[in-house]
Amino acid sequence: xxxxxxxxxxxxxxxxxxxxxxxxxxxxxxxxxxxxxxxxxxxxxxxxxxxxxxxxxxxxxxxxxxxxxxxxxxxxxxxxxxxxxxxxxxxxxxxxxxxxxxxxxxxxxxxxxxxxxxxxxxxxxxxxxxxxxxxxxxxxxxxxxxxxxxxxxxxxxxxxxxxxxxxxxxxxxxxx
Numbered sequence: 142x143x144x145x146x147x148x149x150x151x152x153x154x155x156x157x158x159x160x161x162x163x164x165x166x167x168x169x170x171x172x173x174x175x176x177x178x179x180x181x182x183x184x185x186x187x188x189x190x191x192x193x194x195x196x197x198x199x200x201x202x203x204x205x206x207x208x209x210x211x212x213x214x215x216x217x218x219x220x221x222x223x224x225x226x227x228x229x230x231x232x233x234x235x236x237x238x239x240x241x242x243x244x245x246x247x248x249x250x251x252x253x254x255x256x257x258x259x260x261x262x263x264x265x266x267x268x269x270x271x272x273x274x275x276x277x278x279x280x281x282x283x284x285x286x287x288x289x290x291x292x293x294x295x296x297x298x299x300x301x302x303x304x305x306x307x308x309x310x311x312x313x314x315x316x317x
Contacts (some may be wrong), residue, residue, distance in 0.1 A: 143149035145286075147262070154262060156162075156279075157257055157307065159288045160195050160285065160286065160287035160288075160301070160302070160305070161285065161286050161287075162283065162284070162285035162286075162302075162305050162306060162309065163283065163284055163285070164263050164281070164283035164284075164306065164309040165279075165281055165282045165283060166281070167280060167281040167310075167311045168171075168244075169311075170251070170311040170312050170313040171244065171271055171280055171281060171310055171311065171312050171313070172243075172312070172314070172315050173206070173207045173208050173209060173312050173313065173314050174209045174311050174314060175208075175210070175243035175244045176209075176210045176212070176240075176241060176242045176243045176244070177192050177203055177210060177211045177212070177243070177244050177246055178210050178212050178214055178233070178237030178240070178244070178246065178274065178315075179196050179199055179200040179203065179211060179212070179213050179214065179236075179244035179246045180196065180214050180230050180234060180237065180246065180247050181193050181196050181214075181215055181216075181226050181229050181230055181233060181246060181248075182195045182196050182199075182247065182248045182249055182250050182267070183226065183227070183230065183248065183249040183250070184226060184249070184250050184253075185249050185250060185251050186250050186251060186253040186254060186256060186266075188242075188250075188295075189192050190218075190224060191250040191253035192249070192250050192276045193215055193218075194253070194296065194299070195248075195250050195253070195267055195299055195303065196215065197213060197215075198240055198299060198300055198302050198303055199246065199269075199307075200212075200213040202303055202304055202307055203246070203307065206307055206312075207312070207314065212237065212240065212242065214233035214236055215229075215233070215234070215235050216229045216232040216233055227280055230247065234247075237274065237308065242274045242299070243273075243274055244271050244272065244273065244274060244280065245271075245272045245273075245274050245277075246269065246270070246271055246272075247269075247270050247272065248267060248268045248269040248270050248282075249267070249268045250265075250266070250267055251266035251267065251268065251286070252264050252265055252266035252286065253266075253295060253299060254295065255295060256288065258288070260291030261285055261288040261291060262288050262289055262291055262293070263288065263294060263295035263297070263298040263299075263300045264286075264287075264288045264289075264292055264295075264298070265286065265287050265288075265289075265295060265298040265302050266283040266284075266285070266286035266287075266302075267284070267285055267286070267299070267302050267303060267306065268282070269282060269283050269284070269303075270282045271304055271310070281310060283306045283310070284306075285302045285303075285305055285306045286302065287301055287302045287305075289301075296298075
């Protein structure tokens with residue numbers, strides 16, 4: 142019986158894929174009734190527009206987890222193949238602040254690709270920061286990475302990493 146149980150546990154661990162996550166212990170929970178502004182994530186990967194893809198998924202996941210107001214700020218991009226999007230991030234932050242956002246959600250995409258080889262497993266690495274829009278102080282931050290399996294899409298792996306990161310976000314629902 143013990144051998145069967147151990148085999149089952151090892152099989153489930155093997156099937157789950159390899160992932161890692163670390164998050165900051167926040168001094169206070171993030172209020173889901175805040176006005177969230179998700180800006181383009183910095184793209185440190187070699188995949189064009191990976192930061193925009195991750196930001197789009199992130200905004201949908203925040204809504205799914207109960208955030209009352211989530212606005213996705215993706216300013217026009219003159220050249221989507223350029224990796225450095227700091228100017229777009231600054232434009233998005235300025236627009237979000239002028240629109241009255243409470244929390245700016247930013248971060249980086251460190252990896253967003255398929256590994257080479259026979260199976261071509263997806264590999265994703267993401268760092269998130271939730272900042273106070275008024276004083277730019279960090280409210281919460283986390284980082285996570287995951288490799289999936291050959292038949293899994295990179296977007297699926299990214300969704301799982303972002304979902305796991307948001308599960309670690311300490312939240313509260315206060316009345317506005």
